[in-house]
Amino acid sequence: MSSDDAATDALSDTEQATSGGKARVLVIDDEPEIRRAVQLGLASGEFTVAWSPNGQRGLEMVAQWHPDIVLLDLSLPDMDGIEVTRALRSWSAVPILILSVRSGDTDKITALELGADDYLTKPFSMGELRARISVALRHAAHAATGGVGDSARFTTSGLALDFARRQVLASEREIHLTPTEYEVLKYLAMHAGQVVTHRTLLRAVWGPDYEDEAHYLRVFIGQLRRKIEPEPGRPRYLLTEPGIGYRLRAPE
């Protein structure tokens, strides 16, 4: 059986199964083992999984099958993951979760800046994968309904933001943040659970002139942590994604 046949089989399988309102997950990865593991791991209930062994077929399947999320490997036989991301983003807002084998991979950052939503480094646990998928799906749903989301508040264990009142509570104490610190925290909260690259954060808060000031951002985040973290040396909310950016812990 050729890989294309396998993909088509998966497609027809899943098309039958979609009526149940399950989220559709498209895996674009040339490793059958990864596909098998993801399929087994996610098939348990709320997901239906389809698979493409290459980038071109993957793009077609996004157009035909309308997945709710795409899991994209960075190294594919026909085109690399960055090209797939660029192509997808030119016409689709489907959440993209990058799968990468190397932790120090700069391609990952490129893909994130091109509009991919998050990344996972192989090998990953199924728990992590489910968590990332559900965060991405939630953000996509919020984006679809418009704005930050239906709630005017963001709450994760011990940290709360009230967007209407511009108020921040850490461990139930009100924290006084400068307007800049508030903006940074707000931006991260709007993308809670997802990685935000240095460049994206700098551009969003300070503007494109400051894109390359990642080292000053590190100092700035250090100050912010001293205000909101109970133990700034071992951050609990505002996590560092080494070499990539920051991630505010997702609400539980």
Add this chain to the structure above:
Amino acid sequence: MSRDDLSGYGYALLGVAGASLVIALVGRIGHVANISLLYLLVVLWLAAWVGRGPAILASVLAFLAYDLFFISPLFRFVVDDPTEWLSLIALLVTSLVTGQLASAVRDRAREALLSQQRTVTLYGMAQLIASATDHGSLFHDLTQRLLKVFTPSGVTGVAILLPGQGIYPAVRALAAAPGADAEQHALRLNSQSYAAEAAWALEHGETVGETVAHTLSRSSTLSPEAPPGESLVYYIALTSGQRTVGLLAITGKVAIRGLLSPSLSPVTGSNGASALFAACCDQVALAIDRATLQQQAIHAQALDESNQLKDVFLGSVTHDLRTPLASIKAAVTSLLGADVHWSESERREFLESIDQSADRLNRLVGNLLDISRQEAGVGTPEKDWYLIGDVIATVLERLELAGQLQGREVQVDVADDIPLAPMDHTQIEQVLTNLLENALKYSPANLPVRVSAALTTEPEHELEVRVNDEGVGVPASELHAIFDKFYRVHDVRLPWASDRPPTGTGLGLAISDNIIRAHGGRIWAESAPGKGSTFIFRLPIPDETPQGALPDIVPDAEGTTTVAEEEEAPHVE
């Protein structure tokens, strides 16, 4: 016959004419006995300073002139008084003998000078060769030295060529006399213009010469027909034993041909220079031979060492890969086995063992990748400005996620005043991971592990990071060796897990050492067996660190934000 030789004979003519004139003038004033001795002075001068030939000519001329002008009958080669014959013959014989003696002394003095020069030159070259530590600079020094020694012989450029990777020999060192022309010609040695000639010389072990302007046929190597003023190029094959080990190339004026042909007149001294040149060529051949042998020896030694390392490495890696694989295989086959019914807790134990083994394999593969990347030299740090506190936090979070902390107490103490420091965060994370994993592994679960970071000013401005445990420690005699690749401390028994010795690849500290060194820092360990160990590394902090900050922003009424001050944050690279 060269112009110098001809002018010597001219001096002989002039000298004899001058002496005759003086004798005639003196003769007008009155009779002076043995005035003919003046001729002897001229002959002596010619013999001592000009050459043997002119001295002989002067002797004969003096004999004739004295007969013509001063012995009656005047202006005829006839002698009236037989006693005058005696003085004439005496004059001739004395001047011939004096001339011969004087020029013999002159020759000997010249020879002594040349041989002293040769000794000094060869001694200098031998010293260069003996004291050389690196071949590149040795060849460079040799070409410079040769150029200096043979500049008087007309050499304007010297190069050493060795058999190259391809078919053409490669220029390894090049020296050129100052001056545009000389440099231009010397540079041609470096170009492909003469590559074919050089290759031919190297292959056949023969000397090849060309004029720069006209390419002569190879057989007319030492062609004397080259127009004067033209520049010449010679490739001289350097042989050691029976082998041609390389080429010496020289460029210069036509005179350099003298260096290559020993047949020229011994009186003019070219022979001395050419002998010296030949000796120098031998020295260069010796140097090349030595360098080649040394390189081969180093290569052989490196091969030998890397073979040994590979054996140790393969043994250790095979063991470390097989162990987790074996436990995965065992757990999976147990679970797959249809005949046994496992309880829920037993199944869970199998699955946890698979999970842990997979993590262990993943870490090992990561380590192997790092070490091979470093071996390949790809491990150069890609530095940017980081806060060490962030790096420590990242590492602890990762260890936590990987289940390696398992409730262990890790005390973190990072001083507030630490500035941004230049580092490759991935690499420093790895160092910290290795040090923390060791601290956790070699200390009991109930005792804390500490990580601290502070600035030091003594002896230099540095960032100091310490990872401390209260575990088994390292014997003082092994404190250095633990940083060697594959080194494991001997006979470690962990009192809290005496049944199984600690596992590891012996790579972690070696990798850490490489990384810290690549950052211009240093790493070391302090330990008291039984009391615990402290691993310390220091990274240099440059005098100029980024002192700026991101500006404050002011949200306006619409909720959009603008940067408050248009102040460029300064960049310090």
